[in-house]
Amino acid sequence: MPDAKGPDQIFQGALTKGEILLPKCEDCGAYHFFPRVLCPHCHGAAISWKQATGKGRVHTTTVVRRKPEWGGDYNVCVVELDEGVRMMSRVEGIAPGEVAIDMAVTAFVGEAEGAPAVLFKPSEG
Amino acid sequence: MTAELRGKSAIVGTGHAGFGEAHGLTAYDVMAQSALAALGDAGLNLSDVDGLFCTMMEDSMPALMAAEYLGIQPRFIDGTMSGGSSFVNYLTSATMALDAGLCDVALIVYGSNQRTASGRLVTASRPPAYEAPYNPRYPISAYAMAAARHMHEYGTTREQLADVAVAARAWAHHNPEAFERGPLTREDVLGARMVGDPLTVRDCCLVTDGGGAIVLVRADRARDFPKAPVYVLGSAAESSHRQISQMKEFTVTAARDSGARAFAAAGVTAADIQAIELYDAFTINTILFLEDLGFCAKGEGGAFVEGGRIAPGGVLPVNTNGGGLSCVHPGMYGIFTVIEAARQIRGDAPGIQLKDVDLALAHGNGGVLSSQVTAILGSQNTL
Ligand SMILES: [Zn+2]
Numbered sequence: 367m368p369d370a371k372g373p374d375q376i377f378q379g380a381l382t383k384g385e386i387l388l389p390k391c392e393d394c395g396a397y398h399f400f401p402r403v404l405c406p407h408c409h410g411a412a413i414s415w416k417q418a419t420g421k422g423r424v425h426t427t428t429v430v431r432r433k434p435e436w437g438g439d440y441n442v443c444v445v446e447l448d449e450g451v452r453m454m455s456r457v458e459g460i461a462p463g464e465v466a467i468d469m470a471v472t473a474f475v476g477e478a479e480g481a482p483a484v485l486f487k488p489s490e491g
Numbered sequence: 492m493t494a495e496l497r498g499k500s501a502i503v504g505t506g507h508a509g510f511g512e513a514h515g516l517t518a519y520d521v522m523a524q525s526a527l528a529a530l531g532d533a534g535l536n537l538s539d540v541d542g543l544f545c546t547m548m549e550d551s552m553p554a555l556m557a558a559e560y561l562g563i564q565p566r567f568i569d570g571t572m573s574g575g576s577s578f579v580n581y582l583t584s585a586t587m588a589l590d591a592g593l594c595d596v597a598l599i600v601y602g603s604n605q606r607t608a609s610g611r612l613v614t615a616s617r618p619p620a621y622e623a624p625y626n627p628r629y630p631i632s633a634y635a636m637a638a639a640r641h642m643h644e645y646g647t648t649r650e651q652l653a654d655v656a657v658a659a660r661a662w663a664h665h666n667p668e669a670f671e672r673g674p675l676t677r678e679d680v681l682g683a684r685m686v687g688d689p690l691t692v693r694d695c696c697l698v699t700d701g702g703g704a705i706v707l708v709r710a711d712r713a714r715d716f717p718k719a720p721v722y723v724l725g726s727a728a729e730s731s732h733r734q735i736s737q738m739k740e741f742t743v744t745a746a747r748d749s750g751a752r753a754f755a756a757a758g759v760t761a762a763d764i765q766a767i768e769l770y771d772a773f774t775i776n777t778i779l780f781l782e783d784l785g786f787c788a789k790g791e792g793g794a795f796v797e798g799g800r801i802a803p804g805g806v807l808p809v810n811t812n813g814g815g816l817s818c819v820h821p822g823m824y825g826i827f828t829v830i831e832a833a834r835q836i837r838g839d840a841p842g843i844q845l846k847d848v849d850l851a852l853a854h855g856n857g858g859v860l861s862s863q864v865t866a867i868l869g870s871q872n873t874l
Contacts, residue, residue, distance in 0.1 A: 374620075400737075425640070426637070426643075428636050428639060428687050428688050429688040430632060431687065442625050444735070453621065454625050454736040478624035478625055481624065
């Protein structure tokens with residue numbers, strides 16, 4: 367099947383349409399991330415794709431210090447989504463040093479390194 | 492390694508080369524000089540080596556490259572690459588290979604010209620696809636996020652992190668082989684350039700050139716060499732992840748498992764250890780490994796290292812050569828934990844020599860807190 371898509375292509379393909387899909391195991395019901403052909407929890411190979419809630423919390427965070435002439439400081443963090451999976455990302459819309467552990471954040475599809483990527487902003491309310 | 496292999500192999504030679512800046516030399520040149528130094532220490536020649544244990548930063552087939560460079564044709568090689576822990580891990584495979592008769596003289600060797608080549612981390616490893624787009628600075632962003640989480644969960648302070656670097660420098664001050672020996676205060680560390688919050692450049696290991704080598708033989712002939720043998724009493728590894736975003740608990744490393752199994756194999760406990768050599772790529776490492784190896788309770792590592800408690804004259808001698816923070820850090824530091832532990836037991840440590848050391852611990856870390864390997868070394872008295 368020349369048009370068959372692997373897990374990486376499914377995830378990246380959804381991002382190009384502005385959607386965040388997460389792989390979910392049909393056997394044990396757990397989500398995982400990054401995308402794979404098997405479930406890292408129970409090792410089942412029946413994987414389905416679900417729309418992410420986009421809700422999560424900052425699990426840990428750092429500021430990468432960079433000279434202003436090279437673009438200045440930026441945030442790198444690891445977010446835990448409500449689905450129970452973690453991903454590296456950054457929180458935009460606030461200063462990199464204002465990003466705090468346990469902060470509630472919401473995912474959106476933005477751009478990183480010239481390609482669509484999951485980014486986060488502080489949740490409202 | 493299980494208890495069955497306790498004391499089956501011994502270190503009979505250690506050596507190093509190119510510490511600091513090895514101008515004009517390639518990484519393989521430094522590797523080869525280190526090999527010659529260790530074999531000279533053991534009274535052996537390269538032609539005696541039939542087991543080679545080696546990995547390098549710049550190639551995907553480093554053991555083959557090293558064997559070719561050295562002009563040897565080993566009948567056993569191990570080039571397993573788990574990052575800086577690889578060289579502690581080779582103690583297990585070398586002991587197994589020696590015990591099984593697959594080789595008779597095992598050479599563990601490493602070299603790097605990281606500092607003079609570029610001053611940056613030279614690496615053949617690719618950034619993980621799902622992390623690379625966010626431009627984490629490897630490896631510091633990973634360790635910074637572990638430190639941030641430790642501070643959040645346990646109230647560990649930047650001052651406590653700084654005291655790890657201060658203690659390392661205090662040991663290095665007495666070590667003529669160490670690269671950074673000048674005075675360093677807590678205020679110096681805190682006031683240094685921030686590179687990845689909460690870590691300043693003084694919370695980070697050095698970037699130096701350097702190489703190290705270790706020669707091991709079966710225990711039954713270990714007393715036939717010039718230097719007192721140092722026995723491998725236990726060694727164990729545990730691997731938990733590759734990417735920092737996949738680390739389950741940022742404040743608990745797999746050293747908890749590697750340490751427990753190494754202690755069990757050696758038949759000793761943390762309280763018995765007289766010299767502790769930990770892979771301190773960043774100040775948070777020392778705190779995490781002291782906790783996970785059982786020298787203090789989880790969460791108490793910050794208080795444990797505070798105010799010179801792991802410095803010379805403190806309660807526990809940790810990183811007695813100055814560690815990766817102040818002695819040497821050529822891309823991967825793991826082999827130097829073993830070398831310093833062995834020298835403390837032999838009584839020929841280059842800096843402060845502790846009194847009557849029979850038991851020492853070497854702990855290697857690889858990747859981004861990913862691979863943890865613990866080894867317990869002992870003198871003849873511990874057999
Ligand atoms: Zn499953």
